[in-house]
Amino acid sequence: MVPEATFTSYSGLPVVKASPWKADIPAYMFFGGMAAGSSLLAAGGDLTGRPALRRAGRFTALIGLSATMATLVHDLGRPGRFLNMLRTAKLTSPMSVGTWILSTYGPIAGVAAAAELVDMLPERRVPALFRLVSAVGRPAGFVAALTAPPVAAYTAVLLSDTATPSWHEAYRELPFVFVGSAAAAAGGVGMLAVPPDQAGPARRMAVGGAVLELVAEQRMESSMGITAEPLHQGKAGRWMRASKALTITGALGSLLGGRSRPVAAVSGAALVAGSVCTRFGIFEAGQQSARDPKYTVVPQRERLDRGEPTRYRG
Structure with a gap:
């Protein structure tokens, strides 16, 4: 019997170079998803007459958006590099498309949050310009909700x-894993920030997002073949196990005890933490797979054996 061949590369070196990205990037993906989900939640609160939910959603979107831009600029090194990406628009580039999506969503979500701040001021002290911001706050909130889903999903396209x-x-x-994770995180923040009598949409979004994330993640691992191994190994495995445990705990808490403020707070915090772990786990799994040539060589040879072209791009 000839032993099964061990696939490796010349001198055992990686075939592809691991991404130079650091922890800024998974944090950027998490905050962007949380902001997008919160804009959807704020629009739902506005439509259903839940002002506390609308306000919390808009403020969370602003906080998440600010953190998204801060982590992205920190990774790029200086703000000018982000502005340089706006000099062109390339539909075949996820990076270019994502930059324009974020640049479209950001100012609109910012106007919606600014309108909430204006409405909190005493009316007699509000300048005319601020009243204009308040007047456009509601349509801005709805437009932000319409542009939010691509914000939650495009980072998954960027990675893949x-x-x-x-x-x-x-x-x-x-993309389904990231959208579900974003919805779970936004719902979790809503449960933390809003009284239970107004947090019904947040609970439903949290549970729906958690279910979507867990189901999509299971299907993802089944379709990835050998490249799913890093999701269960080392640092990535620890992140992913924590993500599943926290997401399931948060979803069950939302279903069984969401009307209790302490239970809602614990469940919401678990969902937010689970979403963070998902981003960091998937990020680390990719980095681990790039360092081991097996995860590049074996899938390519399997596709060649089936007569399929390889899909990798340098």
């Missing part, structure tokens, strides 16, 4: 468009 094996092989389901 790379040659990093565990990110690339997850391209079918990863």
